[in-house]
Amino acid sequence: MLDFAEARRNMVENQLRPSRIDDPRLLAAMGEVPRELFLPKPLRGVAYSDDDIELDHGHFLLEPLALAKMLQVAQLRSDEVALVIGCSTGYAAAVMARLAATVFLLVEPDEDVTALDRLLNELGCANVLIQRGPLREGLPSQAPFDAILLPGTVREVPAALREQLGDGGRLVTVVSDRHAGRVTLFSKVGGAIGRRTPFDAGTPELVALRPEPRFVF
Incomplete structure (x- = not known):
């Protein structure tokens, strides 16, 4: 029988640390959260592989290293309020719960979250x-946020989400031009938003955040 606790330790020591994930709070959080419980039972044996895990209806569980890179860039603090969008499994939110004061997890209007709510508790x-x-509209009723995480690839970040950052807020995701993806950090300071791209990354697309079609006449 697979020892999931040992698999978590191996994930931290063999996947994360060698790839310059060195934030002790983040390493502890990812070493504590039982990633396997956020997957259907038939897939739990591959919970700690270094690959994205495809689920039904276009959903996925992001590979551990890609998530760790994004969260390390986000630099969540224990007194902050964060929003995570596009994490249908809830795993990213569970990790973030150990790093921030409050985490809002936004899911599709028709998504059944009964089991997930019970698991998180x-x-x-x-x-x-x-x-x-x-998902594209974010959660304006709870804004502004100190941090917003989109754990996957987007072609562009919806303007509504950038506007929900507070001063000093950060939004982290992977932005792709269809050729290459890069972990991208958007930071809001004094009303202006800057961006930098500290890492390359290839992650599945967050289909619900695709740009709306533009009509050309």
Whole structure:
């Protein structure tokens, strides 16, 4: 029988640390959260592989290193409020729950989150608050946010999400031009938003955040 606790330790020591993930709070969080519980039982044996895990309906569980890179760039603090969009499994939110004060997890309006809500409570993630709504619109009723995470690839970040950052806020995702993807950090200072791209990354696309079609007459 697979020892999941040992698999978590191996993930931290063999996947994360050698790839310059060195934030001790982040390493501890990813070493504590039982990643396998966020997957259907038939897939739990591959929970700690260094690959993205495809699920039904275009959903996926992001590979550990890609998520760790994004969270390390986000630099979440224990007194901050964060929003995560596009994480249908809830795993990223559970990790973030150990790094921030409050984490809002935005899911599609018709998504059944009964089991996920129960799991998060069992894991002591009472500071994760699940909300429903169109992903592209974010969660303006709870804005501004100190950090927003889009754990996957987008072609562009919807303007509505950038506008929901507070001063000093950060939005992290992978932005792709269809040829290469890069972990991209958007930072808001004094009303202006800057960006930098500290890492290359290839992750599945967040289909719900695709740009709306533009009509040319």
